[in-house]
Amino acid sequence: xxxxxxxxxxxxxxxxxxxxxxxxxxxxxxxxxxxxxxxxxxxxxxxxxxxxxxxxxxxxxxxxxxxxxxxxxxxxxxxxxxxxxxxxxxxxxxxxxxxxxxxxxxxxxxxxxxxxxxxxxxxxxxxxxxxxxxxxxxxxxxxxxxxxxxxxxxxxxxxxxxxxxxxxxxxxxxxxxxxxxxxxxxxxxxxxxxxxxxxxxxxxxxxxxxxxxxxxxxxxxxxxxxxxxxxxxxxxxxxxxxxxxxxxxx
Numbered sequence: 001x002x003x004x005x006x007x008x009x010x011x012x013x014x015x016x017x018x019x020x021x022x023x024x025x026x027x028x029x030x031x032x033x034x035x036x037x038x039x040x041x042x043x044x045x046x047x048x049x050x051x052x053x054x055x056x057x058x059x060x061x062x063x064x065x066x067x068x069x070x071x072x073x074x075x076x077x078x079x080x081x082x083x084x085x086x087x088x089x090x091x092x093x094x095x096x097x098x099x100x101x102x103x104x105x106x107x108x109x110x111x112x113x114x115x116x117x118x119x120x121x122x123x124x125x126x127x128x129x130x131x132x133x134x135x136x137x138x139x140x141x142x143x144x145x146x147x148x149x150x151x152x153x154x155x156x157x158x159x160x161x162x163x164x165x166x167x168x169x170x171x172x173x174x175x176x177x178x179x180x181x182x183x184x185x186x187x188x189x190x191x192x193x194x195x196x197x198x199x200x201x202x203x204x205x206x207x208x209x210x211x212x213x214x215x216x217x218x219x220x221x222x223x224x225x226x227x228x229x230x231x232x233x234x235x236x237x238x239x240x241x242x243x244x245x246x247x248x249x250x
Contacts (some may be wrong), residue, residue, distance in 0.1 A: 094244040095161045097126045104128070108156055113150035125239050129155070132171070132191065132234035139179030139188035148198055154238070155202030164245035165238065166209045167196040172233035173215040188212035195236050207247030 056219025069129040101121045108114040108128070116134055120127040133146040143151065158165060169192030171184040181187040218233045 021154065064235060067149040080232075093161075094163045094239050094242060097121065097240065097242050099164075100161065100163070100185050100240065104157065108154075109149060111153060114148055114154060125241055127240040128240070130236050130238070131231065132236060133231060135195070135236060136191060139176060139181065139187060141181070141187060141194050143194055143198060151195055151198040152202040155204050158201035158240075159205065161240075162206060163204065163245045164209075164241040165204065166211065166241065167192045167199070168237040168239060169173055169193075169195075169210070169212045169233050170217060170233055170237065171214050172230040173218055184214040185212050188214045195238065199238075 024062060079158070098121070104126075108117060108119060113134065114130070117128055117130040120129060125170070134150075135143055137144060169188035171188045174184070176182065176187060178185055181190060183187050187211065192210040192212055196208045200208055206223060218229075220230055221232055223229075224232065
């Protein structure tokens with residue numbers, strides 16, 4: 001056996017591997033399959049063109065497909081619509097304080113009770129300062145009937161604005177004698193809350209903040225005769241800010 005026969009053991013079998021012709025696969029079936037698919041597609045298109053499509057049913061089908069393909073789109077759209085209906089239409093805006101001061105000054109002057117209040121326009125706020133002796137009796141924190149009506153009228157005007165409103169209660173120096181409250185701080189806070197609740201009940205829908213300062217700001221008052229100064233110390237300030245308030249739902 002020669003060396004060439006060792007490396008090519010099939011040489012002594014009477015045929016060389018190179019002499020074997022490879023068998024080619026036929027792809028003619030693909031042509032037939034393609035023609036069949038094209039004919040079926042043409043058939044279904046023809047059936048569709050000859051049929052009557054109900055618009056309502058077609059719309060319901062397309063809506064169902066859109067919902068299944070985009071499940072979050074409807075929820076997002078509904079949320080945006082709700083925000084538009086509530087926030088876009090009914091959302092009150094903060095009013096310019098200069099304009100608001102002029103409007104409230106005219107309105108307050110027409111009310112016999114509120115005409116005794118002072119409207120003070122500062123750089124960053126507007127204050128409606130009401131003497132406490134007009135609002136409350138003795139050491140009580142409940143509004144008198146006339147005071148409740150006047151504060152309700154004021155709240156009816158403030159209900160149309162979106163400005164932030166703060167109610168501050170103040171008192172003159174000294175100890176509380178008798179009554180329900182142990183300190184001037186408790187009394188001033190209770191009076192501020194009473195006014196704030198009346199504003200809320202009269203239609204002001206933004207968040208209200210109420211604070212009690214007792215005599216903490218008494219030194220800021222002008223130098224007046226003692227009785228006048230102490231009477232001025234017993235007051236409730238309704239402070240209107242230039243910024244918008246926040247509703248309870250937000």
